[in-house]
Amino acid sequence: MIELRNVSKRYGSVTALDGVSLVVPEGSVCVCIGPSGCGKSTTLKLVNRLLEPSDGEVLVNGQSVRSRSAVQLRREIGYVIQSVGLFPHMTVAENIGIVPRLFGRDAAWRRTRAEELLQLIGLDPGRYMQAYPAQLSGGEAQRIGVARALAANQPILLMDEPFGAVDPLNREVLQAEFLDLQRKLRKTILFVTHDLDEAIRMGDMIAIMNQGQVVQHDTPERILAQPASRFVADFVGVDRAIKRLVRFSVRDYLRPLPAAPSAGAAAAGAAAVNGRPETGTGAAAYGTGAAVAGTAATGSAAAASRDLLTGYHTLRDALSRLLSADLAHLPVYSLEGQQIGTVHLSDIRRITQEVAR
Numbered sequence: 001m002i003e004l005r006n007v008s009k010r011y012g013s014v015t016a017l018d019g020v021s022l023v024v025p026e027g028s029v030c031v032c033i034g035p036s037g038c039g040k041s042t043t044l045k046l047v048n049r050l051l052e053p054s055d056g057e058v059l060v061n062g063q064s065v066r067s068r069s070a071v072q073l074r075r076e077i078g079y080v081i082q083s084v085g086l087f088p089h090m091t092v093a094e095n096i097g098i099v100p101r102l103f104g105r106d107a108a109w110r111r112t113r114a115e116e117l118l119q120l121i122g123l124d125p126g127r128y129m130q131a132y133p134a135q136l137s138g139g140e141a142q143r144i145g146v147a148r149a150l151a152a153n154q155p156i157l158l159m160d161e162p163f164g165a166v167d168p169l170n171r172e173v174l175q176a177e178f179l180d181l182q183r184k185l186r187k188t189i190l191f192v193t194h195d196l197d198e199a200i201r202m203g204d205m206i207a208i209m210n211q212g213q214v215v216q217h218d219t220p221e222r223i224l225a226q227p228a229s230r231f232v233a234d235f236v237g238v239d240r241a242i243k244r245l246v247r248f249s250v251r252d253y254l255r256p257l258p259a260a261p262s263a264g265a266a267a268a269g270a271a272a273v274n275g276r277p278e279t280g281t282g283a284a285a286y287g288t289g290a291a292v293a294g295t296a297a298t299g300s301a302a303a304a305s306r307d308l309l310t311g312y313h314t315l316r317d318a319l320s321r322l323l324s325a326d327l328a329h330l331p332v333y334s335l336e337g338q339q340i341g342t343v344h345l346s347d348i349r350r351i352t353q354e355v356a357r
């Protein structure tokens with residue numbers, strides 16, 4: 001558990017944090033969000049003692065961080081930042097093994113752990129263990145940053161815009177994968193983002209900050225349904241019912257393809273959305289050769305380059321595409337560009353009604 005009790009942080013005449021109290025229960029994700037300069041990163045850095053509070057107290061698992069050595073604390077708390085901070089002269093495996101090495105784990109243990117983690121984050125160990133950071137795409141580097149944070153099995157993670165440097169599709173893929181991991185690992189996570197959709201999707205709780213204060217700390221649903229102030233209402237914007245849909249991934253509402261795929265309505269949908277004639281063989285008609293051959297290892301280039309709807313997209317993306325194409329359903333693709341099913345407007349409508357209740 002992470003707890004801030006009435007914490008303030010001043011830099012000379014600048015008050016970066018002003019009496020912040022916040023609790024992140026064990027196994028949950030709290031996302032801090034707010035305008036630039038509101039104190040998000042400062043909040044995070046107080047937890048692992050990269051900064052010291054001017055007033056108030058920060059506790060980790062009930063113990064004041066002041067009573068812990070900063071070095072020891074940082075070994076126990078993972079820290080993922082936007083620029084990732086991989087060491088360029090070390091291989092991916094060595095980068096992932098940094099904290100376990102500090103804990104005295106031997107080379108064989110670190111190697112096995114690095115392989116497991118690469119598999120967990122969807123990167124082929126055979127290809128990536130010995131790669132250097134300069135050989136990675138931005139999205140891959142960010143996954144390695146997450147793997148490194150997971151390597152030491154630290155129960156607490158601080159994540160400062162961990163997916164900030166990734167393009168939108170890769171970002172949605174990483175978010176979905178990270179949520180899968182979190183369901184399994186149940187870490188206690190304090191997460192900072194600029195991106196409201198990301199906050200709504202990732203957070204069990206969201207702390208909306210403004211001018212060094214937490215102005216609402218609540219579930220995403222309540223923040224959207226009952227903003228506590230004019231500031232929060234303006235911050236979350238007008239289309240709040242639709243924003244809730246980012247909490248749902250397309251793959252969870254996928255209707256599978258029939259056993260023998262045919263050139264049905266779904267293919268027609270693809271043609272309409274992609275603005276090109278469909279020859280009747282679904283995704284295969286677009287070919288997976290050229291697009292996929294040049295794919296980044298994350299595999300998302302094929303889907304991204306053709307702007308296809310994938311299982312990793314949110315239901316809000318699906319809704320927006322359905323409405324703009326004026327269709328009742330749309331094909332859904334794998335990252336490699338193979339059609340895997342369809343998503344239906346009627347299903348999304350049902351979910352909107354359920355969450356509105």
Ligand SMILES: Nc1ncnc2c1ncn2[C@@H]1O[C@H](COP(=O)(O)OP(=O)(O)OP(=O)(O)O)[C@@H](O)[C@H]1O
Pocket residue numbers: 011014015016034035036037038039040041042043194
């Ligand atoms: N070392 C410092 N000296 C003086 N002021 C600082 C220092 N670090 C941060 N600040 C100020 O404290 C406030 C909070 O900074 P912080 O980095 O926590 O904001 P943030 O919400 O993370 O911003 P952003 O979204 O732009 O990253 C800002 O006004 C910032 O200018």
